[in-house]
Amino acid sequence: MASEQLKVNGDRLNTTLQSTCSRWGALATGTGMCRLTLTQEDKDIRDWLVAECKSIGCEVKVDQMGNIFAVRPGTAKNRKPIAMGSHMDTQPAGGRYDGILGVQAALEVLRSLHENHIETHCPIALIDWTNEEGARFPGAMMASGVWSTKSSTPLEACWATQDKDKVHMKDALQEIGYLGETPCNHRENGLECHFELHIEQGPILEKEDKSVGVVTSVQSMKWFAIRVEGVEGHSGTTPMPSRADALVTASRLITAVRDSAFQTALGVATVGVISCDTSSQATIPAGVNFIIDIRCSTDAMVEQLSTHTFAAFDDIIAQEKNGTSYRIERSWGLPESIFHPRCIEAVRVSAISQVGKGQVMEMKSRAGHDSAWTSKVCPTSMIFVPSKDGISHNPGEYTSPTHCSLGAQILLDTVLHYDAKVKSEDF
Amino acid sequence: MASEQLKVNGDRLNTTLQSTCSRWGALATGTGMCRLTLTQEDKDIRDWLVAECKSIGCEVKVDQMGNIFAVRPGTAKNRKPIAMGSHMDTQPAGGRYDGILGVQAALEVLRSLHENHIETHCPIALIDWTNEEGARFPGAMMASGVWSTKSSTPLEACWATQDKDKVHMKDALQEIGYLGETPCNHRENGLECHFELHIEQGPILEKEDKSVGVVTSVQSMKWFAIRVEGVEGHSGTTPMPSRADALVTASRLITAVRDSAFQTALGVATVGVISCDTSSQATIPAGVNFIIDIRCSTDAMVEQLSTHTFAAFDDIIAQEKNGTSYRIERSWGLPESIFHPRCIEAVRVSAISQVGKGQVMEMKSRAGHDSAWTSKVCPTSMIFVPSKDGISHNPGEYTSPTHCSLGAQILLDTVLHYDAKVKSEDF
Structure with a gap:
């Protein structure tokens, strides 16, 4: 299978990005987004996401922290999924790209695989991590932290966390129907590796006039x-x-x-x-x-x-x-997170093949991401696309449709590249 | 009638002060008080107060800001009431004396007049002013300000004020049944004069070893x-x-x-x-x-x-x-409020007659009070009793039962002194 020929549907991705935001959680500004974790808006987008994934043949698991794992089966037995994860929750007055792009692009990758009847060796998973922002329940990247078992705040402590109205997180999970039974633990629900497409949330790519960042670590x-x-x-x-x-x-x-x-x-x-x-x-x-x-x-x-x-x-x-x-x-x-050379290489190869070496740069992430936690327990890397004026956590957050599509394409290529390497037992 | 012989029931006053606080709005500390204006706790104490006043022959009016006027009739026709006013609302973590003492002492005065079948020349009124603290709806001494017509925030603007949950004050008044029809305006619902017994809320009386402050102005x-x-x-x-x-x-x-x-x-x-x-x-x-x-x-x-x-x-x-x-x-x-010489004199005479000149001092109030607003439109003065360590707006606020009783006695004497002066047409 020649991955170079397989294309994501960029128009559909960009349409879905905007339409799901204007349907669930739109700010009055008409551009930004307010989808605090485990609210009605979050339930709505989760329900929609689960239905979309099931409609294209994925099996969906929800874990004890509400993390959604939508898994498209592979041909190999005994292989863990190659995951594409990010988050759908936002800051109280956030943008439409931070986290959301990574999940919607992952969905678009799954759609491409499905529509083109691609058989992969490993299962391919989409993950929506709960409460990445920590904006409703204090503790950013909370649920990926629990999953990694490396966070100082374990499951029970997270469940006991309260929002400003004194609602416990466990009750909020139950209330919207996302208190799942799958253990929130990488040992019992593991991944082959984790990739995340994300907006840079900083000004560097734009300033350096690059289209893609290959992320090597998180500060x-x-x-x-x-x-x-x-x-x-x-x-x-x-x-x-x-x-x-x-x-x-x-x-x-x-x-x-x-x-x-x-x-x-x-x-x-x-x-x-x-x-x-x-x-x-x-x-x-x-x-x-x-x-x-x-x-x-x-x-x-x-x-x-x-x-x-x-x-x-x-x-x-x-x-x-x-x-x-x-x-x-x-x-x-x-703690500082150093990404895995194999994952970094998969992103680098895919990015260069799409836009050429001159448009790609290696960089460190100055924002925290779920990938920082996954990197502690499975090979991980990230793909960055430019943020206009470096603005994020603000309704003015913006990444062009071209860069959104490009990111999704590189995510698809990266996953297929990595899958091919696993299949060929390169590692 | 010899006012010197008429005594308030200090034990009943002190018992009522504590029991009404522990029943409605008690803090977990067991000493302080939380009765934000127009809450359920405020409705409970208001309902109780209205019933108590009616049971001793008072006519009760509620005005457009929820101010309660309980009026005991006098013998003179065409005389406005001599008022004893203060407030029953508190800070979120307040004490049991600030405002409350003034209203409970006024009730005790009315009870004494009733039980002793005293006929006064002027009507005698108890007033519970709404939202003196400004702790729920921003704007301290709000309702007495409206009544005086001198505040920069008139009726409609006060009604439109919102608490932190965006509840409008007018709706809160309606909700607890205290949006009255009596005009909140001293021209239509006037007073002969206004006296207020209050704790000092500062350290001066205690430091100077005095029992009573005759208040001459408010800063x-x-x-x-x-x-x-x-x-x-x-x-x-x-x-x-x-x-x-x-x-x-x-x-x-x-x-x-x-x-x-x-x-x-x-x-x-x-x-x-x-x-x-x-x-x-x-x-x-x-x-x-x-x-x-x-x-x-x-x-x-x-x-x-x-x-x-x-x-x-x-x-x-x-x-x-x-x-x-x-x-x-x-x-x-x-603005700075200068109290009326006739009212100051009534308080001074009554205080000295109770405790002697050496225990009385004239002072300025450094806290705001409803009396500051009433003083703009009718003769006004205040009686201060000592605050332990000068502490107020705090559960540690304390005034001894002896000083509470003394204050109520001076309030009674002051009212009778002033009434006698009016009757003799001294003024």
């Missing part, structure tokens, strides 16, 4: 949930020198997070969420919670930047000397 | 709703120098609010509430809202401190130079 990330405490009081009657204002102290710490990233130039550091115990303008806040997100090329650099940040925190607490304090309530992270 | 206050805007982006892929992080800028502004209050020494300034558009740790915040609360002795000092604060804001925006910006979305306030 190291760490999150810290911080609690700042002070003493509640009346905003009119408590003299300034008698105050222990948790919000003022938190404000200084948040500024220090940013300043530490600048001062060390080791990576990036962000506070994306904050909440204050009080909800009254007339009360001095006694408690504030926020989450720090630190990302650097290596684990050691994350460690260095964290240390610098918390030293700055200690200085601020010492300066304030008013009884306010902070503590790290929880920390979790994703 | 000036102003609130500013601030919106900070930046640009949303991915926390992993957006380089530090390309960021317009609204939360970092907001953090610097909040710190500047505190610093301005210290630098100018003109008064106090607080940010009690903050909310961030994003709810994802992986997104750079594009929008943050917060409210500044500024309080000084005079309107001019509030103006000076505001000017200093916003000049500091402008400096920060200029330093950041990253595209983040702020704007004042709304400002509202309560």
Whole structure:
């Protein structure tokens, strides 16, 4: 079978990308997307996806974290699937490409295989990973982390996670009918390898005028949930020198997070969420919670930047000397992930064959992805396509239809390339 | 009638204070109180209060803002009521005295008058003012402000105010059955004068070892709703120098609010509430809202401190130079309120007669009160009793049973003193 001749239907892919978004979770802007994990919108797209996959001959399994595995059988016995995974959930005001492109392209690959009656050696799987964004239930790449068994937050702890309305994740899974029985564990539900097509979410491909990124690693990330405490009081009657204002102290710490990233130039550091115990303008806040997100090329650099940040925190607490304090309530992270040479090679060969060497570059991912977790337990690589102006997690996120189709074609070629290698027992 | 002989039942007052709190809105701490305005807890205490007042011969009116006027008739025709007003709503984690003492003491006064068959010249009214705290619907002392017609937020605007779940205040009033038909306007539903017993909510009485404060004025206050805007982006892929992080800028502004209050020494300034558009740790915040609360002795000092604060804001925006910006979305306030000499005199005479000159001090209120608004349209004064450690808006708020009873007794004496003066046409 000559994989070079097999084409994905780019028009259908692009039409489906837009129509499923405008049907389920469209923002008022008409461009962005809001599909928080395990909401009604997520159920709708999941139900649709499962039906589509079944209609083209896939067997569908749902695991304990709601991850959907749609598997198209291969000819070989005893071979695990070659997987194409990503996610369908978005940020509260996200775009229509982050994650979604990877799943829709995987569906398009399955459709091409089905319509062209291609028999593969290994089974070929599409995976929709649950709660990649961590936007509803805190903990990004949560379900692929559980599956890999390498995350510091195991199944039961994830199930117990609550959204801002105190809904437990396990209840949310049950509520939409996606609390499956398949073990969420790579040992019992394993993969031959994992490929993921994703938008870059950064400006590099566009700036370098390249069409495709061959992703070789994912940078190291760490999150810290911080609690700042002070003493509640009346905003009119408590003299300034008698105050222990948790919000003022938190404000200084948040500024220090940013300043530490600048001062060390080791990576990036962000506070994306904050909440204050009080909800009254007339009360001095006694408690504030926020989450720090630190990302650097290596684990050691994350460690260095964290240390610098918390030293700055200690200085601020010492300066304030008013009884306010902070503590790290929880920390979790994703260590630096180095992708597998065999998978990187499959992506590289496929990309170059589509657009030529000059249009392809190797790169590191600065965003986290489910592939970072899969890479800990099975060979993995990713394909990046350009993001307009590097914008992501924003309704303005955009990748051209041409690049979406190109990515899907490379995903198809990569899967067939890898399958052929397995069949020929090259590895 | 010798008012000196008429006694309130202090034990009953203190029992009622605690039992109504532990029945409706008790915090888990066992001491504090959570009765946000117009909630089920508020409906329960209102229903109870109305029934109690009716059982002792009061006529009850509810106005368009849900203010309850329970009026015990007097002998004079054409006299407006001498009012004893305060509020039953609390902060989300408030105490059992702030506002509540004033209403319960007023009820105790009415009970004493009833049980002793006292005939007054003027009608005597108890008032429960709606949403004094502004903790559920933003805008403290909201309903007394509407009644006075001097607030910058009139009836319709108050009705349109939303709580954090987007419930409109008018619907909340209707929901609990307290959207009355009596005009919320002092011209159509007027008062002879207004007295309010309240805890000090500050440390002065305790520090000076006094039992009673005769309140002569309320300090000036102003609130500013601030919106900070930046640009949303991915926390992993957006380089530090390309960021317009609204939360970092907001953090610097909040710190500047505190610093301005210290630098100018003109008064106090607080940010009690903050909310961030994003709810994802992986997104750079594009929008943050917060409210500044500024309080000084005079309107001019509030103006000076505001000017200093916003000049500091402008400096920060200029330093950041990253595209983040702020704007004042709304400002509202309560100008300095000078109480009426006749009312101050009634409180002074009654207080001294109870505890002697050495235990009484004249003072300014540093917290806002409904009395500040009533003072704009009818003679007003307040009675303060000590707050343990000056703590308020906190479950640790405490005023001793002795001081609660003393306050109620002085409230009774004050009302009778004022009534006698009116009767003798002294004024």
